[in-house]
Amino acid sequence: MTSTYRSLPDSYVSNKGRSTSCVTLAVVLGCLTVLGILLAIAVLKRPPAPKDHETLPGDAGGDNFTTDQCSMTLVESIPQHMKYKANVTLGIPLEEVWKDLISMATDQVEVSSFYWTLTGEDINVNSSSDIPGRDILEQLETLPSRNVSVRVVISVPTVRTNSTDLEILKQKGVQVRAVDFGRLAKGVLHSKFWIVDRKHVFIGSPNMDWRALTQVKELGVVIYNCSSLATDLHKIFQSYWVMGKSNSSLPQPWPPEYDTAINKDHPLLVKADNVSSRLYLAGSPPSFCPQSRTQDLEAILSIISESQHFVDVAVMEYFPTTRFEKPQRYWPIIDDAIRTAAFERRVKIRMLISCGRDSDPAMLPFLQSLASMDSPQQHINIQIKLYIVPVGNQSDIPYSRVNHNKYMVTDKEAYIGTSNWSGDYFLTTAGVGLVISQRAPHPVWKTEALQSQLRAVFDRDWHSEFAVHLDDLGDNPDCSLSRR
Template sequence: MPSSYSRLHDSYDSDKWRWTSCVKWAVVLGCLTVLGVLLALAVLNRPPAPKEHETLPEEDGGSDSFTDQCSMVLVESIPQQVKYKANATFGIPLENVWKDLISIAKDKVEVASFYWTLTGEDIGVKSPSDIPGRDILKDLEELPSRNVSVRVVTSVPTVPTNSTDLEILKQKGVQVRKVNFGRLTRGVLHSKFWIVDRKHVFIGSANMDWRALTQVKELGVVVYNCSSLAKDLHKIFQSYWDMGQSHSSLPQPWPSKYDTAINKQHPLLVKTENVSSRLYLTGSPPSFCPLSRTQDLEAITSILSEAQHYVDVAVMEYFPTTRFEKPQRYWPFIDEAIRIAAFERKVKIRMLISCGRDSDPNMLPFLKSLASIDNPHQDMDIQIKLYIVPVGNQSDIPYTRVNHNKYMVTDKAAYIGTSNWSGDYFLTTAGVGLVVSQHAPHPIWKTKALQGQLRAAFDRDWYSEFAVDIADLGHHPDCALSR
């Protein structure tokens, strides 16, 4: 019994009623004391939410000071010969960003890409438009001579090419691992990102392909001076690197060193130039995500469920099915979330889906199904357009002249990812995404906030001559869905 109870008991006389009452109070006080101790222990043991500017611990247990600036800028690649109106605005050119990241690297560069084709010879093509790709390859080759460590992960299986890029890089001292996702998950490594000095990050739709710089419309984000985010993305990179060892097997569960303190429940908080931001990274497939990592599908469906006014989506492919497994399966999770947003909350939906010479015509019925529920009388607004990049005189370059974007922006958040929107990309295929929710004064929203930049890019494309309503498609020589 607590000592307070003993003192209380000594002060009582032998009256039985009073003694019994004392016992009852002692039991109550004792229970409250135990409960207080348990609550205190629970609070002390609860993982703390990331603080503003907080950085993740280093592997040796140390930590940086809270000095992240985390400046974010939209990155784009516009195909050659695609011309917009004179007043159109764009993100920073992809080529410039990659060159900048290479030039500022002091210690280490880590790159994840589905495949590598940085020269025309890699795909049997002679074209002056591969010059930017050649320049990037040359710049990467020179990094080891600057005492910058370079590690690269890529996929098995991958795109069949004659590429010698990785062999050239290995000869220069670059470390390369090929991750056999075919064996591990029955998918591929489809992620596309850079980490430089564990403080700068690029995430987007672009593979290490010269066509991404001049022939394919790409979109991503570069985040400078954000060691918290970079170290978190490195955990994903390290999971690929470790699984790139021969005879590797997926851990169940993943060891704690792969855990993250940054997720949907506890986003990273930063403020730069009057823009306050909440950030977190997402991952797929589930078998590659520790429990603390927010999965891609969860992020996308939650963003759709939280939107109140509008949802703008730009993706290369949209299928509410699996695409590559046999037999194919119906996979309605994103499709249902879109329909619920439109029907129950009257959210305005705009979807900009890519169409090129290699697009799958089987996508069209699913898009028409979504568009068919547009009904002004019930205040349901779903508009779908196809973005068609003119082929022009570039027809000799395969798998090109397409809008490769993979992003969404709503009135609440922005999502920039590396996956197309069909089942396999969230079940078996490796991908990453960045979710950003921002607040800023209206005058600087479009220029300083990533959400504002992304909305402006969507509007530019939506109202451009390259966006065609599916109801008005007709026959278009550069769009396989019209054949």
């Protein structure tokens, strides 16, 4: 997996799902200590196709070997007017990746998004920061005229907006289906991904929203020339598509065509430019997963339990409860896994949780409870910070200026998902997670492994001026958890 670097800023949106917002790796080379020094790499560029691609020998029975020329790198969106110090790691800008995927398409584009709002009028806002969203919408409109089939799935229920995006796209020949997840699974379709020509894939936190490009901090991964993975993700897309028919009902079990040979026990194995990678896709909710598909919750718990040295988590919301069912229930499954790793194996835990104007203050006691376990004398290390995006003069744009990331990185694996960390997202809501485990010689690990890139991004944010320890929160108008 190769990736070179360049220097540039970025941007994105907060997604209010249901009635609130919608939302792994080896040790980084060397012992880069904090001391306020941020990791010195520049903005990632789209990786070229690997030159020395080869399949790996069958050293882990049951792995899936591919001859795909898979290359991957991180994608980010950094909100406008938000500046990091010089020489820090930044992913490829989201706008650049989406436009790249559109221009590359020759046969088919499939997009899953909770909702669509690519212009300011969609949310009754007049802002020049919606220009990148308008550009994306205009480029998507041209695809059918280029004989590129476009299929889109969205959720029912969804966010209430005045969006006309999909009507415009349908007039141009785009096929759109709304999946009634409320009826089928008592949740929403919260997956956010693209599949292009069954070959290229994007998975991450952003919805099809102009704020995702300029007003909300987002993170994802783009994988080029990886037909095996794209074909597997298409099976998930197709499950949404068929359930988007009127009067559809969930099959029990799912037909064989939805089965997968790629999962936690049998990952996809590729090697490129001295980096070997094991990949698999996890899904939720359980009712949408055939037995052969690793469930999203299972993947997260497995990653935490297999960690030996550190677990770094960045998510928009963290609740050891359900959030949307009535009555709410205590749901400590992930919380217990984190506490167990810290207490029994002395794994160092760092959690970066978002706080914005619309964050639920009810989250604070749960974070304080976790942080209270931190005890250097007992070698228990759990540190929690809130990541606060400055609002500045952007206060007129609703549900923006927030860190929408949903990822985890450990000394063993990397995970990039589409779900916030609370019960409903794994029980009733559609989400997708990509799990990556990589090996590489030390000289190439730092610059070429996606796991290393992800750890560098986490370290950048953890040591930035935007990350605040719970005890140092004080009164911050841009963070609702401080107003208590």
